[in-house]
Amino acid sequence: MTCKLGPVDRVPLGEGKAFDISGRRVAVFRGRSGELFATQAECPHKGGPLADGIVGGGTVICPLHAYKYDLKSGRPLGNDCPVLKTWRVELDAYGEMSLLMEPA
């Protein structure tokens, strides 16, 4: 299953944005070199909004307590929170993003 997320510039370069996909909250990230990632929207630590975090080098830092995760694998970095759920995001020739709903 896939879900269209709209044009890629809905997510500012180097940042993340939260999406509501039929009631499921997903954070979509757009790295500075163009790569796209999607993870669960809430930090497993205290529910912080990961889409508001700092993104860089394929990682995100939660804005609440600076817990860090690898965006591709969802793995926690330097903390022992559970692994984030992740999905793949693809970009078509028209710059439209779509989320692959099978777990990446």
Place this chain on the structure above:
Amino acid sequence: MKQRLVVIGNGMAGARFVEDLLARGGGERWQIIMFGDEPYGNYNRILLSGVLAQSHEPSDIFINPLAWYEENDIKLHAGVRAARIDRGARVVHGMEGVTEPYDKLVLTTGSRALVPPMEGMKGKDGAPKEGLFVFRTLEDCNGIAAYASRCKKAVVIGGGLLGLEAARGLLGHGLEVNVVHLMGHLMEMQLDARGGALLQTRLEQMGLRVHLRKNTKEILGEERASGVRFEDGAKLGCDLVVVSAGIRPNVELAREAGLLVERGIVVGDDLATTDPHVHALGECAQHRGRTYGLVGPCWEQAQVLAERLSGRKPRATYAGSRISTKLKVMGVDLTVMGAREAVTDEDQEIEYVDKKRGVYKKLVVREGKLAGAILLGEAESATRFLHAFDRGARLPDDPAQFLFPAAEAAGPQGVLEMPDEAQVCNCNGVSKGAILASARGGKRSLKALCEATRAGTGCGSCKKDVKALLESCVGDAPAEDPSVHWYVPGVPLPKPELIREIRLRGLRSVSSVFAVLANGREDAPSKIGLASLLKTIWGKDYDDERDARFINDRVHANIQKDGTFSVVPRIYGGVTTPAELKRIAEVAERHGAKMVKITGGQRIDLLGFSKEKLPEVWRDLGMPSGHAYTKAFRTCKTCVGTDFCRYGVGDSTALGIAIEKRFQGVESPHKMKLAAAGCPRNCSEATTKDLGAVAIEGGKWEVYIGGAAGSRVRKGDVLCVVDSHDDVLKYMGRFMQYYREHAKYLERTYDFAERLGIEKLRSVLIADSEGIAPRLDADIQAAVDAYVDPWSREAAEPVHPAQFAGELKGEEPRLVPLRLVPGVRR
């Protein structure tokens, strides 16, 4: 292709050197091969007595297990002795036919126990007598422990540090322990006669028997040791003998290879031997005629050689070590440094002796400075003593003030005395035991330890305690992570060099800094700090990439635990009007603020707004941002001042408003909270603010900097006393600009002021000793001029359509997969 670096010796010096080399990126340049005599990873030899005393398991003292070598791509020949060095062919031949070519060779062969010549060391069959041991390796330790279980009475030959450590271990096995020493008092290398006598009394109270001025001539017994005979003919029966009479550098390998060897392997300031391809360091090396037997100098040497061979500082040199050491002798704290006794008539000795408690403090003062000290039976002042010694600080005219500072006696219990379950980091709830376990488990730099445990990563005020715990585990020189000197972790440059490079190469955005100065590697934790620095350097010419801002600075509000935001409008000097209050109240009601709160900074906080609501709330308020969310000038608290207060001597409200109008929005390495007080009663608490002004009689103002009343409490230092509001603004601005340029990221003014010292700040900012004051004044003026209220700017025109967006909608999921165009998948 990598060059080959062979290290012979996997003890504390060798392993430390390799760690230091890796920490400096040396793994990129060198393929590292190590030879170690012992069949395991490396361990902390200082803690061997703990293993013997059964207070430590052997597994507790390992620094790097075998897996560490694998992880770091180090080839370790564990249990393989290096047999010969062929310097012509640059090859090391090991036992069992191992050969390893090298481009550089490092000898860290350490030392072994020195056994003085004695009769009767061997039995009739020529084998060493049973029950006779040296005390140097984990294997010796295990041997002694196993044998001790069958014994009642032990003799330890040697009353130096190592001998006493062995004795402590044996006491732990319930033996009667006799220490036999050649000299007139114990530990004569470290202690004077009085200190030695006091230590002896303490140790005797613990059950140790001490025999001084005894020269052991013979080990008695047929096949197993049954006693010792001294030169004076006296005998002492026992069933276990441990020889611990000193150490001798292992130099045979170097000597056979034709390198210059005296007492140790002779090295120059570059730590190279007489062959430039071969280095030596640690106990086996002799530098400027001295050999060292303590870890401190070994570690200094390891660091210098790592700097050289990693290429970070190819010309680093080692100039010898000032010997100071902090140890525990059988549980008794001992710190010694420099001279033990007065050397010239001008030298002054100051002593304090408390025989009952076994405390001895001695200072050797030369030309007003600390030339040496002994501190026995007391650990609290050790850091202060070492500090004064290392820095050559001038002592007070009355040295008693240095020996007995009033504050120390009243100080709280030190972290070292706390029980393991005590909480050290009160932000993240980390116990002392957890920190110690992590340090013993291999986190040997402060940074690594804090990251692993999260201790010290909240407000940071417990970092000094974490450091003390680390030092207690690894001796007093923890590994230094070079990144602690960098401005941000992802760009390997200290702040002054980083600023120079940024200016030189004209780097105006965070992404360009990563591209040019960090090999293109983007590092998330470094982005915010770089953004702050670039804005300070370039002002309005800064290329503001919004993704480098923390969320608060993207939406100009303060994120809360539930993901909502708080809004704090600016109320200059804390002075408002009924009309303004009404408007705030209406906005709070209309937009459903979940809480309305008076802040500590004399303004009003409206809490609980979603991101989408922010622009509307700002528009309706019609007030500028209070910047309660950013690392910048925050607010200036005031008292009522001269208009109404019957005590006021200076117009603090007018000054506070002027300060706030001038410096609003000026960004800095950390937040700056200010206050102005109209008289020395200091109702607005200006002396404990980052910057403060206090009116004093005579129309003058004291300008304070570096005060704190948060996780730390510190009274600020008086930078200057001036006689007008304009001058308060001038010197505050000058300090702010200097702080913006020189502080580390997230270093508060109070840490900055302490690091530089008020004298230095006065000299630069008031006396203008560096001639930069006019430039500082111009640069802070430029920052003031560049200010635009972000609320009025971005409420009207968001920088991105999604800047204040809440959740974006995705389409309903569809079962038909999209047709993907090849080549554009990312």
